[in-house]
Amino acid sequence: MGDAVFTPDIGFVRGLKEGGADTMKQCYQCATCSTVCDLTPADNPFPRKEMIMAQWGLKEELSADPDIWLCHNCNDCSKYCPRGARPGDVLSTLRKAVIAENAFPRFMGTIVGNAKLLIVALLIPVALFLALLNATGHLNIPAGDVVFNKFFPIPLVDAIFVTTAMCVVFVFAISVSRFWGKLNVNPYKLMAHSMLIPSLIETLKEIVFHKKFQKCGANADRTWTHRLIVAGFIGLFIQTNWAVFNLYVLKWETPFLKDDPNMMMILGSQAAVMMYYAVYKIFGNTSALLLLIGSLMLFANRIKDKGVNSVSSSFDWVFAVMVFLVCITGLLSEFCRFANNAQVAYPMYFIHLVCVFYIIAYLPYSKLAHMVYRTTAIVYAKMAKRDVM
Ligand code: SF4
Ligand code: SF4
Incomplete structure (x- = not known):
């Protein structure tokens, strides 16, 4: 020092x-x-x-x-x-x-970082969604078969989440540049000959394959919790983009119908359409299950450690609970849709969207922000020849 x-x-x-x-x-x-x-x-x-x-x-x-x-x-x-x-x-x-x-803006860091303000963080999307449904004439339980698009139109869902994702990228750009500026005054100075891209690639490989975490001794089994959560999030990210590709590029609307002319034109037969639908659903549900199992293991680890090696903060618990709720409300929405129970399916879908909003919109302030901050710090450490193990 x-x-x-x-x-x-x-x-x-x-x-x-x-x-x-x-x-x-x-x-x-x-x-x-x-x-x-x-x-x-x-x-x-x-x-x-x-x-x-x-x-x-x-x-x-x-x-x-x-x-x-x-x-x-x-x-x-x-x-x-x-x-x-x-x-x-x-x-x-x-x-x-x-x-x-x-955090940018700072008050969001305070709201999301304080478990006592969880209700405020959740009321923001609830109020936003209710206002949008009301403004578009969808604030009711639609009659007939359960089709989520009739209740919460897909263009509206896309408008909300695309806008939210763009805001998250903008917020992270500001937060990370602040963070990088602070790192760059510490005793480990960036080496002039070090390179950003190779350091970033090496860091991402370490994170995806949990190379560092496996070095930890007594608690190395926790890598499986992290692996499942990371795999679940990556799977759901891929499926979301797959759904966007289906809808906006191929013009295939969900729920897929086996005699949909757009699908038949490309896939050739009803059997191929049904096969495509099955693969699409299995992929999404498997990703959700991985995330669900990962979140349950997170609970188990925290309970096992309680008062022994670690005391989980409310910050950690809120994250684990929200990940669990995203999975469980998503799966329940799907079951209720298959059961054609409109009274439960639509409210469950609404709750699911609120939970998804929480995870995405508050990403720069929640436990998940670690992904970005840790990546940034490890890249910095590699460039400063601090982290060369
Ligand atoms: S500082 Fe402690 S918690 Fe962190 S990696 Fe080392 S042993 Fe594990
Ligand atoms: S008392 Fe505990 S925290 Fe402090 S230096 Fe020793 S092992 Fe580390």
Whole structure:
């Protein structure tokens, strides 16, 4: 840390303690955590130094510290900490603080980061959807067979979610540029000869294949939770784009009919149409199931750790619950549609869309923002020759 003059931020310390790092003051700097961590570089290792920086309230230094993102939250360090200071939880709380600090607009970071304001975060899409349904004359349960398009027209759904996705990209661009600017003043300076693209490719390979996480010892089995959640999200992302391609490029509307002339013209027979429909549905449902199993494993891990190695923050629980709700409401909507139960199917679909909105619209402020912040920090660390394991 050199000869720099540090400015402790007492409010920051208080926020960390309230946010899940309440045990950090128990740390007496024995360095067991840094010794057992399989991911830390040997030079200037974490998380011991972050523990003392957090105790001192060194907010600026911690905001500029890529090391808190090199941690994969396995909690091996917390398991072996002789003082029960839970360094894994402290780093997790620090990451949450960095996400809130770089959020744009800031108040959204506060709303999504505070579980007590969950109801506010959910009321925003509820009010928006009700207003849009009312304005388009769809605020009712349609008569006849259950077809979601009759209740919430697909162009309206697409307009909401395409606009939301564009806003998310814009918000991330601002937040990540703020974050990158802070990283670039830390002791690990970017090397002039380092390259962005190779570092990014290497980082993405590490994340997709969980190369780093597998190095964690006692809790390495958690890679399967992450793998299932990542696979589920990627599968649902592919299926969403597949649906858009079907509708807007091929002009194939759901629910697919076996004698749809547009489909018959390209696929040639009713059997081929039904086969296409089956593959499409199986792919989507399998992705949802992977996500559902992953979210249940997330619950199981958190309950198993409760009060032992880790105390899950409400931030983590809200994320796990919302992922679970997205899956379960999506699957229930589909079952109710097959059962042709309009009174349950349409409200369930409405709830499903609210949950999907929560996951997508609040991505830059929620637990999922880790994907982007961690990727950015690891790329930075590689370019600064900090993360070369
Ligand atoms: S967090 Fe625990 S293991 Fe790490 S330095 Fe502090 S007391 Fe030691
Ligand atoms: S939680 Fe795991 S990766 Fe993070 S500092 Fe502790 S031991 Fe290292």
